[in-house]
Amino acid sequence: MNLSASNNRRAYRSSAPLLAMLAGLSAAALGCGDGRPTRIPIEGQVLIDGEPLAFGQILFHSKEHRPATSRIDSEGRFRLTTYEKGDGCVAGAHQVTVNAGENLSSTARRWHAPKKYAETSSSGLVVEVNNNAEPVRIDLTWSGGKPFVEKLEGGGD
Secondary structure (H helix, E strand, O other): OHHHHHHHHHHHHHHHHHHHHHHHHHHHHOOOOOOOOOOEOOEEEEEEOOEEOOOOEEEEEOOOOOOEEEEOOOOOEEEOEOOOOOOOEOOEEEEEEEEOEEEEEOOEEEEOOOHHHHOHHHHOEEEEEOOOOOOEEEEEOOOOOOOEEEEOOOOOO
């Protein structure tokens, strides 16, 4: 019986490095994380006066983390990315901006939505992101205005 216990100890000692390696690989496979803050997948739609905004970029600005961004597709839909495509954004309150300015040339830009939505100081849009993330709807309005072309100064021509 003593001989058997000695053989077991030898077998354990020789397999200990293998067990440690397997434990490390298991932990990695279970998602120890990428060292970045936890993100919540967020998707939604941007509407202007009830119709899909078919051009632009949306940004969710966090006070403590980098912004999450997405292009807006032809149906006004978006899926946010912070680090990797479609990974979402961190939880918390986010100031939202929608930049719908399309450069036509070095001296002209078409605005598909009011310029005020392109700046955090004037957009007035705030979204609270939490683990119960349902599709987000962003409603913009022209307030009587309409798309326009802005003439830019000093286009370098």
